[in-house]
Amino acid sequence: MKSILNPKFSALSPHLPKTSPFSLFSRPHDTIFRNNSQQLPFPSLKATPFSSNSFLSRAQNRTLQTEPTRPPSGEIHVIVGPMFAGKTTTLLRRIQSESANSNHSSGILSFQVKPRRTDPYLDNVLKGLCVSGRLTEAVGLLCRTGLPVHQRTYSLLLQECIFWKQYERGRRIHAQMIVVGFVPNEYLKTKLLILYAKSGYLETASFLFDNLADKGLIPWNAMVAGYVQKGLEEVGLEFFCGMRQAGLRPDQYTFASVFRACATLAALEPGKQAHAVMIKSQITENVVINSALIDMYFKCSCICDGRLLFEKCLSRNTITWSTLISGYGQHGRVMEVLDSFQRMLSEGFRPNYVTFLAVLVACSHGGLIDEGHKYFQSMIRDYGIMPQGKHYAAIVDLLGRAGKLREAYDFVLKSPCKEHSVVWGALLGACKIHGDVELLNIASKKFFEFERVNAGKYTVLSNAYASSGLWENVEEVRSTMRESGMMKEPGYSRIEVQSEVYCFFKGDKSHQQADEIYQSSNSGSFSMLLSKHCASTDAITESVEAFTGIFSYWKNVAIIKSSKDTRYGLDSIVTHDGAKLPCWALTNLSSFKQKFGIEAYEKLDVIGIDEAQFFEDLYDFCREAADHDGKTVIVAGLDGNYLRRSFGSVLDIIPLADTVTKLTALCEICGKRAFFTLRKTQEKQVELIGGGDVYMPVCRHHYVNGQVAVEAARFVLESHKVECPSHIHK
Ligand SMILES: Nc1ncnc2c1ncn2[C@@H]1O[C@H](COP(=O)(O)OP(=O)(O)O)[C@@H](O)[C@H]1O
Numbered sequence: 024m025k026s027i028l029n030p031k032f033s034a035l036s037p038h039l040p041k042t043s044p045f046s047l048f049s050r051p052h053d054t055i056f057r058n059n060s061q062q063l064p065f066p067s068l069k070a071t072p073f074s075s076n077s078f079l080s081r082a083q084n085r086t087l088q089t090e091p092t093r094p095p096s097g098e099i100h101v102i103v104g105p106m107f108a109g110k111t112t113t114l115l116r117r118i119q120s121e122s123a124n125s126n127h128s129s130g131i132l133s134f135q136v137k138p139r140r141t142d143p144y145l146d147n148v149l150k151g152l153c154v155s156g157r158l159t160e161a162v163g164l165l166c167r168t169g170l171p172v173h174q175r176t177y178s179l180l181l182q183e184c185i186f187w188k189q190y191e192r193g194r195r196i197h198a199q200m201i202v203v204g205f206v207p208n209e210y211l212k213t214k215l216l217i218l219y220a221k222s223g224y225l226e227t228a229s230f231l232f233d234n235l236a237d238k239g240l241i242p243w244n245a246m247v248a249g250y251v252q253k254g255l256e257e258v259g260l261e262f263f264c265g266m267r268q269a270g271l272r273p274d275q276y277t278f279a280s281v282f283r284a285c286a287t288l289a290a291l292e293p294g295k296q297a298h299a300v301m302i303k304s305q306i307t308e309n310v311v312i313n314s315a316l317i318d319m320y321f322k323c324s325c326i327c328d329g330r331l332l333f334e335k336c337l338s339r340n341t342i343t344w345s346t347l348i349s350g351y352g353q354h355g356r357v358m359e360v361l362d363s364f365q366r367m368l369s370e371g372f373r374p375n376y377v378t379f380l381a382v383l384v385a386c387s388h389g390g391l392i393d394e395g396h397k398y399f400q401s402m403i404r405d406y407g408i409m410p411q412g413k414h415y416a417a418i419v420d421l422l423g424r425a426g427k428l429r430e431a432y433d434f435v436l437k438s439p440c441k442e443h444s445v446v447w448g449a450l451l452g453a454c455k456i457h458g459d460v461e462l463l464n465i466a467s468k469k470f471f472e473f474e475r476v477n478a479g480k481y482t483v484l485s486n487a488y489a490s491s492g493l494w495e496n497v498e499e500v501r502s503t504m505r506e507s508g509m510m511k512e513p514g515y516s517r518i519e520v521q522s523e524v525y526c527f528f529k530g531d532k533s534h535q536q537a538d539e540i541y542q543s544s545n546s547g548s549f550s551m552l553l554s555k556h557c558a559s560t561d562a563i564t565e566s567v568e569a570f571t572g573i574f575s576y577w578k579n580v581a582i583i584k585s586s587k588d589t590r591y592g593l594d595s596i597v598t599h600d601g602a603k604l605p606c607w608a609l610t611n612l613s614s615f616k617q618k619f620g621i622e623a624y625e626k627l628d629v630i631g632i633d634e635a636q637f638f639e640d641l642y643d644f645c646r647e648a649a650d651h652d653g654k655t656v657i658v659a660g661l662d663g664n665y666l667r668r669s670f671g672s673v674l675d676i677i678p679l680a681d682t683v684t685k686l687t688a689l690c691e692i693c694g695k696r697a698f699f700t701l702r703k704t705q706e707k708q709v710e711l712i713g714g715g716d717v718y719m720p721v722c723r724h725h726y727v728n729g730q731v732a733v734e735a736a737r738f739v740l741e742s743h744k745v746e747c748p749s750h751i752h753k
């Protein structure tokens with residue numbers, strides 16, 4: 024059991040509605056019971072078949088189904104009640120909301136269930152909370168009400184979550200939509216996709232993306248950016264290609280992501296191609312794109328192109344300048360870094376902490392101790408920028424490289440960042456170079472105090488001990504690493520050869536031109552850049568699975584009704600409100616498999632059955648479909664006839680069911696809860712097709728009185744041999 028036990032998902036439980044979310048239509052009485060075998064781990068979750076509990080059990084079943092030794096296990100959910108209680112509505116809504124995001128080979132979604140009523144007051148309150156910056160309260164309220172709100176309100180809420188990077192809240196909103204059976208339109212699906220892509224839940228984002236009917240530029244951009252941001256640059260670039268193949272014209276947002284991906288991958292060819300596309304597309308240049316492009320050329324070792332671009336770009340700002348300066352810094356071009364920095368100042372641009380970091384690192388690499396100190400002080404004094412850990416580390420590195428280890432140590436002790444591992448890491452590196460074992464021990468102790476699981480630094484430490492011949496210490500560090508299961512990822516280089524990118528691990532000789540490549544890389548004749556390892560998709564959390572599961576599980580749905588019910592024709596089931604879905608009208612259920620086609624039947628996930636009271640073979644069909652064929656069967660029907668006697672086999676299947684929900688209508692006489700159906704006419708046969716003309720829902724009191732009245736009227740009328748009126752009168 025994986026996804027559903029995620030605590031993030033269970034955090035929803037206090038907000039789940041106490042009654043079924045369909046209460047506006049159907050005023051569900053109480054779920055009678057849920058089989059003990061299906062008991063769920065969250066006692067706080069009310070076991071209505073329409074709450075997320077159904078999703079829970081579904082996910083459980085899914086998990087079970089993956090175990091090869093077990094037969095497929097389906098589910099049976101039974102919806103009962105008197106006429107007009109909302110049984111058909113509930114069946115439709117359930118099927119629609121749970122299949123809304125999947126591809127239906129049976130094409131049933133050409134018909135729509137009327138949206139549930141929303142409460143305009145709630146919409147207004149939520150909007151008010153949003154615009155006054157009280158997003159947390161808005162989301163809390165939404166989840167507590169258990170009601171759907173207007174598409175526009177959902178959109179506003181999601182937009183706020185995206186803007187304020189409150190992604191967890193956004194996901195709660197989405198969960199709420201699922202719980203209340205709200206079906207997002209394409210616009211909202213795109214918003215959800217952006218939310219998931221931005222927050223790194225790419226599996227869910229991909230699922231939403233695949234199910235968008237109309238994939239415009241915005242969802243494509245969100246996918247490209249999402250993957251690039253997550254460190255899956257190759258996938259991001261694939262989406263870029265897909266976007267172009269789909270005939271869409273990329274915009275500045277697309278290119279910003281693409282150049283960033285190419286920069287990280289040091290992939291020059293795709294970068295150049297994208298640059299050419301950008302020029303052809305006549306995208307107006309802006310600082311974001313320019314900075315991304317300059318960065319890309321520098322990271323791909325095309326220093327001249329990077330510089331040329333910088334010189335040509337019309338719109339420059341601090342970021343563009345910082346990109347240029349950092350670019351030079353990455354290639355150890357110390358003089359260019361300092362010259363560019365001076366130019367930046369003289370042209371009136373204000374450096375930021377990134378600019379200063381590049382300058383300080385350059386000073387360190389160039390051994391420019393005085394200059395480094397000067398810039399460090401100027402940063403605080405002239406620009407009011409408070410140095411961060413990395414700036415202090417750069418100064419430690421500067422002093423350390425110059426062999427001023429004690430000075431570096433004093434600097435660390437005096438710095439406000441002495442609790443930052445990065446500062447101690449810099450000192451550790453310097454101690455290793457200069458073989459100061461005493462300081463090495465101090466620095467390493469401090470470093471690991473603040474950075475417990477950095478395998479790379481453990482390796483640095485072990486190598487440092489080794490370089491000083493301290494073999495006992497080496498063993499100590501290595502055994503700590505072994506015991507904690509720590510593994511340092513092998514370092515690798517990315518090399519682009521004739522447009523193909525290869526990763527070379529340390530000592531790797533697998534490439535057929537390996538010798539050539541090593542030779543060339545040593546002579547520096549082509550680009551070889553370090554890059555970070557691509558993040559694994561395993562990092563995607565379990566709750567994504569939960570959500571994805573909810574969406575992806577339902578694939579194919581078929582609805583069956585009894586052909587006896589001819590009220591609205593035979594091709595669809597129709598509610599008393601006029602909502603409908605296409606269906607199969609059958610005399611008996613045993614003929615369904617054959618009529619539907621064995622192959623198509625096998626692909627079915629969900630079977631809905633309406634007017635179940637008319638099927639004699641209901642028990643056998645449901646048992647077979649759920650137990651042997653692994654289907655989820657949702658059954659809606661009258662539990663009692665007009666005499667309040669068990670109707671057909673509906674009650675027989677209760678021992679088979681996972682959940683049973685008894686709905687109530689409104690008494691047509693007093694408006695109270697109606698549990699029973701009163702027949703208004705004199706016919707006595709149990710089966711009599713009809714609607715409001717023949718039947719009405721009533722409460723206990725009015726059933727008893729109404730029935731007495733009807734019986735008395737009949738008696739009198741019959742005894743006088745007078746025709747009985749077809750309606751009783753209040
Ligand atoms: N007396 C009533 N009580 C409740 N709902 C009624 C009544 N009369 C008509 N309706 C309408 O019928 C709808 C339920 O229709 P439907 O789902 O087809 O019910 P069922 O399948 O249980 O007969 C309600 O949403 C409501 O709009």
Ligand SMILES: Cc1cn([C@H]2C[C@H](O)[C@@H](COP(=O)(O)O)O2)c(=O)[nH]c1=O
Pocket residue numbers: 105106107110111588590634660661663664665666700709710711712713714718
């Ligand atoms: C009470 C009762 C009802 N019926 C029929 C009347 C309708 O055709 C259906 C019920 O339809 P709904 O979707 O629940 O509105 O059943 C009957 O034949 N006998 C009865 O006693």
